[in-house]
Amino acid sequence: MSSTKAPDHYDLLVIGSGEAGKFLPWMLSAKHGKKTAVIERGRIGGSCPNVACLPSKNVIHSAAIAHEVRRASAFGVSLSGIDPASLKSDMPVIKARKDAMVKDVNGFQGFFDMFGVEIIRGEGTFVGPNEIQVGGGRALTADHILICTGSRARVDARIPGLLEARPMTHIELLDLDVLPAHLIIIGGGYVGVEFAQAYARLGSHVTLVQRGDQLIPREDEDVVQALSGILAKEGVRIITSADVQSASGTNGEEVTVSIRSSPGGEEEVLRGSHILMATGRIPNTADLNLDAAGIKTTAAGHIVVDEQLRASTSVFAAGDCAGSPHFTHMGFDDFRVPSVLFTDPELARVGLTEKEARAKGVPYRLAKLPMASFLRTRTLGPGASEGFAKALIEADGERILGFTALGPGAGELLPVISLAMKLNAGYRQLADLIIAHPTMNEGLVELFLLHVPDGTS
Template sequence: MATAEHYDFIALGAGEAAKLLAWDLSSKHGKKCAVIEHGPIAGACPTVACMPSKTLVHLANVVHQTRQDAPIFVRGATARGDVKAYMPAVIAQKKAVVDGLANMFLGIFADKKVELIRGHGAFVGPKTVTVNGRLLTGDTVVINTGSKASVDTSVPGMRDAKPMTHVELLELTTLPDHLIILGGGYVGLEFAQAFVRLGAKVTVVERNAQVLKAEDADVIAELTAILSREGVQFLTSTTVTSVSGVSGDEVILRLSGSGLTEIRGSHLIVATGRTPTTSGIGLDEAGIKLTPAGHVAVDEQLCTSVAGVFAVGDCAGSPYFTHIGWDDYRVLLASLTGSPREGGTTNRQIPSVLFTSPELAHVGLREHEARAKGVPYRLAKLPMAGFLRTRALGETTGFAKVLVEADGDKVLGFTALGPAVGELLPVVQLVMKLGLSFQEISGLTIVHPTMCEGLVDLFRSVPPRDM
């Protein structure tokens, strides 16, 4: 048995929260820290998820805009000119972004004097980990192993079809003739629009009655209408009963529920959900408990069932967003430095943005959630054309809406579908966090013509309280 090496802090996985914790504890608190990672440096977001996918989305938007702007710059050109992406160049640009981020993170690890250990780590006991034949113990150990795309191999033929996940799709150097996407969540919709704009035919197959099942019906109706006009085909309330063929050549999906019994495509991606990466890391050896869904069981301060061991991010069941992983870092840092955040992870805001064009931004209660909970509200709604900036951009489709207390003035929820509406969230979030009146926004003087200017008209249109 190797001689144990002791650290103040050990992270199993280099996700958002873990690397930030290690950097802070080392550089600001003088702790001896190590981060163990066998996969992408700094977790999935910078390397195989958020940043590369948003780079792809951006490049797809450039292709789309070039296509749309053709009549302005080229006499006789049509609005739907024959413009397709050169995929090797797209992937090369994506790789440049990823490589740049990886190099930046490697530099930070060195500057912060945090040891980055490349290898597969696993618990062999409480607060004891092995990696590369080394035995490491820590006063504090954090699990940040993330999640991975799940593929339902119980569907006949699915395994043999070798479907892609987002990881493989982001390496594709050949534009699909017909990309079939299983799943109408965030990943599925962003890729659907991106690949249509890049020049592929795209079909989204969703088992629920609508894509983004958590969203309000009016939002989804508008969003799917926009994507449909661009060429995305939607098959909702549809189940895949079997698959034949191989992705990259030809795949045939047999269906039930949609009226269609079969659909053929050249490529297949599965984007139906994610599962926590908690197997094969020795949690049983350490006595660390899991939830029925397979996440590491934690309390509101992210403590596991073993003292001194914590879990953060996707593997701990936190909402699957990088910015929530960042908040997990703040919660745990506060605890480790002696000033625990009251309530920890409870009652925190969960903002979200779908990076289609237009974007879909949300925070707080949705209308259907308020109705289900019996929460009375006042509703204000403003078409995107009322956000005057959209007229200059030529992107007036969509709308924004806000829910305000029926007998008070606090903001309960906000949703917007429009260009760059993710940038509107902080203004609304701050008012919600501080429990201020919606009139704090309607009373602002905001620069014309910015997108935020439209918030004033939206919040001014909140109906008066019932007398």
């Protein structure tokens, strides 16, 4: 034992209070009378409500308002005596609004108390297969342990000068109360793309550098091309197939980033005021002493789990630390995988992309519909009808294999598709729906009624 006092024993111990660490102890304690506890070294509720998903959407919404005000005349709204081009973003006010939202929604401690789940503050480390020590003192044992410690933004220390330049992650960016004059974003995934558009709309010059040959590499090329065109029209400079060679200067003052087109291309020096690193995330597993519990990790640090998320006989892992895609809801249910990129227009997907289907050798039929045929978009002003929706239908049946939409509020289309996929409802059942007019979901009826090619059977 790790101390002379017998360890406190629980039915379930959870390390981390984020999305994966909330619902299971809540349900087991409230509905089944189990003794549960959650160990948390940081903020209750994890990253999403405190420093990630919700705070970033506040800033994105402020940017959307700025964008609409600048083009108010296109909607027949006159700003008397005001030149929309002179619009300024009040970053202290934007930050204060974000901070107020975080304070308002962060009542998770009350939920843990209400459901009878003990919160134990401190850092938990394994000292045995079923035993955890908190803060080097209190010893705890449990029948089952769930690890959901999440992840953190990656900053590549191998790039010469980068650490000395003190680049920002999304956390520091969201805490800025000044507008970057020129924001250089390294990484063209979800985080990089969302912030690129938002800060361009707020008034920053934005350069987005992506190592691969397209932004958002998991998505299909036609989707990314359409979105990249929209970003470029809003002033975002996009550089793909480029490696960062070095960085210098001081973030917030003056920075330079040297990039080289790959493979073997010319070098270019980017000069800006701020650097945002958006090159992926690192699992928070290094401090858990997993060897003491016989738990293995991948080379990247993710916990190795089976199909039931089991890491050992009595230990499970869920969410980012187990290698799931880094969306909050993935920690709640790792096997239903919708995702939304909160650009304008939104990019929403559930299930297979075309390139995933081809890679897996899955035959499919493609139904595709321009966003202009979603009649609601015609009411929303310039650019709202850009984009499209597409669905992958099994070649010899009616099941929906995947769905992607690029359009206004596209994420709100996903629940209908996700439910159909969950229930194994065929696309014809969606084509038979009566949906209120004119809503975005109405376009799904046309997509599935008129645009699914004949099957092979």
